[in-house]
Amino acid sequence: MTISSSPSHDADILRIGECTVTLSSREVQVPGVRRLRRLTPKAVGVLRVLARSNGRVVTRDELFAEVWPDTLPTNDVLTQAITQLRKAFAGDSDGGTAYIETIAKTGYRLLVPVCVDDVPALPRQSARVDEKGDEAGPDPLPVGSLTDTGAAADDEATPALELDGAATSAVVPQHSRSSWRRTRRWMLLGVGIVMLVALAVMAWLLQRSSGPTPLDAAVENGTRVIGSPQRPYRLITAGTGFETYPTMSPDGSQVAYEASGDDGQGGQIKLQTSGNAPARNLVERPPGAMDRFPNWSPDGREIAFARFFDDGRCQVLIASATGGNLRQATRCDGTELLSFDWMPDGRELVFGSMVGAFAHRGIRVLELGSGKWRALDYPAQDDDFDYAPRVSPDGRWLVFVRNPQVGDLWRMPAEGGPLEPLTDDAAEIRGWAWLSDSRHIVFGRRVDSEVRLYQLDTGTRTLRDVGLDDAQWPAVARNSNMLAFVHRKAQFGLFKVPVHEPAKAERLFPSSGRDSQPMLAPDGQQLVFASDRSGSYALWWADLQSPQSLRPIQGLRPDTRQSPDWSPDSRHLLMVGRDDHGESLVYEITPRDEQLSVLPVPATRPLQALYTADPTQLLVIERDDDQRTRLSLYDRRTVPWQRLATLEGVSQARFDAGRQHVLFARFGSGGLWMADSTLAAASVQQVSTDRPSRWRYRNWAVASGGRIDYVDDWAGCSTGLLRIGASSPPQSHCVDAKRLSAGNGFSVSADGNDLYVSIAVTDGADIGVMPLPDASVDIFPAFIKPLMLKE
Incomplete structure (x- = not known):
């Protein structure tokens, strides 16, 4: 061409x-x-x-x-x-x-x-007029027609032109040009005045709020120390267990949350003022039951919550905020990711996607008076799981998280309709809430080794970091911007655990940082893991025979969503990382030689990359511009790579080299699936119906002999290993009875005797509260705000 x-x-x-x-x-x-x-x-x-x-x-x-x-x-x-x-x-x-x-x-x-591309034309100069009265091109300006400021003299006579022998004024063009320049001067003057006023207002507001900072206040007159800087928040719980899932009364004076029970298990709803007064139980739970996910009603009189029983039954119950008057709203079952919230009128509850015996794809509303369900009409695919729907305080908008494992926030009208994405991060979202102005929301998002809170303007799609470390599951009072959140500051270490003798567990490479995603090479000698032990998040490599070889992989910022993958010969690694602009790239790493290169994967946003038995082919989980996620098989022999096959809705995958199969988890259903090495649709079959769960979709591994290993928790065991063999009954091993494991990856030795896993060395979660600044009042002019807030 x-x-x-x-x-x-x-x-x-x-x-x-x-x-x-x-x-x-x-x-x-x-x-x-x-x-x-x-x-x-x-x-x-x-x-x-x-x-x-x-x-x-x-x-x-x-x-x-x-x-x-x-x-x-x-x-x-x-x-x-x-x-x-x-x-x-x-x-x-x-x-x-x-x-x-x-x-x-x-x-x-x-x-x-x-x-x-065409651009708007500038105002034209004066034009000559030909004998037919048409414009004949620009007329040169007479010498002296411009002042020093570039404007034409207003009272200057217009040169005359001869038309048919008669002297006629050259009319308008010169005068129009002069008028345009006067208008432009006034416009520039107006813009200048507006900017001066904006700067004056900003200076006044800054002066009003320019009291001593916490750091300044800790030192009196720069001469002596009088105390430590105050945090912007206050912890209202300080126990040794876990307090989670807070909800606030409409006026922000009280907090309800789920707390650990006396038996060490969660499941007791407690109420407490936003000060440090002693907490009380909302209702007493029956034996063998756990109460979770409290939600305060808009009028402040009631609290809805879910009750789970050991036999798998589940109820959504409503109790008076003062205790008592307990009644059932609906039944559910004991599967995970149950989500619901009150509608603004207080007469209905809105539910996210449900699974199990009472499964329903998509968001629907329950009328409490009649018990009738009303499904909302909006776009959704079979592999979508819509979680945590909440209607804005003004009743106009409904926002929810689609596929929270690797998800984003979406918005639609409160009664259903077209969808629009509010974020495009494919992030692990840990809770969110509306602010009282119905325009801003605050949400938790996993970033590297921690979860942070962000405030989102739904009108401009701009983000602002709230400034809290290790914060998640936010809740905001409906009638004020009082914020409650979960503060979890755990430290995770790497352990090599003999499966049959867990008491002989050995900690690898101790540090004060957070170590996770340990991946053992097929040769059993090399280990890589993600850690912030050096102060910044990085991928680390070590030869287990030589512990002093431990070092970070330079030039790589790893992505926290998926673990790296070793090549069959243990020489190379595939890892998704981010460049300086936040774009996702697939890196191939030779860790022993400290080399890495970017692979030309033709994917909009790669999330995971895997080797296969064929060195000319790679498996890639990717996300497209429409936020659809798929597993693709690529031929890498030509550039651009050729896509050979795809499977939609895949969240995590592993290649089973022994059986030449691909195993994968899905967003739209729990359990594990299998396909042949070509991803042929006819070969897809489900191999497990309940494990892995949706939220722990990364906590499984392919072991020798076709065995699948899961790391999970159960009653009396905080970290356990469950093994499901191709032809043998399941086997369970309790690795650690009291400490939880990280949920983003582990590995097992080739003989199956040793587990490499990240376990919490110190752990616990408390409830924090703080007032959020009024999002509708900003000390910065609107025209520079997006530049400051965009991530």
Whole structure:
């Protein structure tokens, strides 16, 4: 295809084929794709060179000289840039190859036309008028017609033109030009006045709130220490157990939460003032029951909660906030991820997706008076699990989390309708709540080794970190912005546990940080794990025969969602990480040689990558622009890689080298599934109906002989190993009776005798409270707020 003439070097907006590229913001708009795609600076540099080439082949050396001057880059950086450009231009099926062609052993060529996009024209100068009265082009300004400020003199006479022999005024053009310049001066003056007023207001507000900071207040006049800085929050519980799932009374004066019982198990709903007064039980639970998930009614008179029994039964109950008057709202069953909340009128409860004996896909509303259900009509797929629906205090909007394991927040009208995403992070979300203004929400999100709280403006989609470490499961009072949250600051260490003699457990590489996701190499000698032990989150490697070899993998920021995967020969690792712009990339690492490279995976957002028995093929769990997640099998012999097969709705996968099968978990159902190595749809079958659970979807591993190992907890055992063999009955081993394990990955030795697992060394959770600032009042002008809050 012939390329149009080279665009101007000063052009900011280019039309490249069917796509529109804004160079200054590095954004690509693809027809039919809802979201803009963002390029890295180096990818934009490569695109500029290709766009100027007029369709000729640009060699790799030319691109290195133009985009990476005065450096010695590897071929990988250019391959990565080309891959990102193809992903940015990719349509539904072409993978971006219709735009950029690879010329083997030479370079690349742009295959589509390039032109400068139209921009609004500036006001025209005065025009000559020809004999027919039409404009004949710009008229040169007379000397002296401009003052020093660039404006024409208002009272200057207009030159005359001869029309049909008669002297006629050259009329309007010169006068219009003068009028435009006067208008522009007034507009600029107005903008300047508005900016001065905004700065004055901001300075006044800053002065009002510029009292001594906690750090300043701790030192009197800079001369002596008078105390430690105060936290922005206050802990209202300080026990040795776990207090979780808080809910606040509408006025923010009381908190209800789930607490550990005297028997060491959770399941007692307690009430407490937002001070430090002693807590009391909401109701007494019967033997063999656990009460969980309290929710305070909008009028403050009642609390709804779920009661689970040992035999699997479940009830949603409503009690008076003062205790007593207990009644049943509906039945459920003992499976996980039950979620519900009050509707603003207090006469209905809204439920998320339910599973088990009372399963229902999607969100529905229960009328408490009649017991009738009303399903909401909105878009949902079979593999979607919609969790924690909550209606805004003004009753207009309903927000929920879709697939909370790797999920996002979505919004729709309160009675159902079209959906719109509020976030696009594919994150592990730990609770969320509306603020009283019905515009802002606060939610917990796992970031590296901790969970933090973020405040989201649903109008502008901008985020602000609330500034709390290790905070999750937020709750906000309906009539004020008093916040309650769970503060869990656990320390996790790595342990090698002999399965048959757990008392001989050995801690590996002790530190004061948080170590997780231990992955043992097939040779049994190398171990990698994620940790913040050095102060920043990193992937660490060690030769177990030489403990002093422990070191971090430089140049990699690992993703916390999935564990790394070893190659069959124990030489390489696949790991998803993030670059400086937060984009997800697949890295192939040779840890013993301290080398890593970026693989050109043609996926919008890769979440996990796995080796197969065939070195030319890789398995990748990926997410597309429509936030759909799938498992894909790629042939990596050509660039771009060829997608051979896909399975939709996969959350976690492992390759069973012994049986040449792929095992995987799904968002839309619990348990484990299996497919052959080609991902053929006809080969898919379910191999376990209840394990892994949806929330612990990463806590399983493929062992030798077709065995599946799970790390879970049960009565009397906080960390246990359950083994399900292909032809043998299940076996259970209690690894640690009192301490919980991390839920994001473990590994087992080849002979099955040793478990490598992350276990909490210190643990516990308390309830914290604090007032949130009024989100509707901001000391920063609206036009700079998005720049400050965007993550």
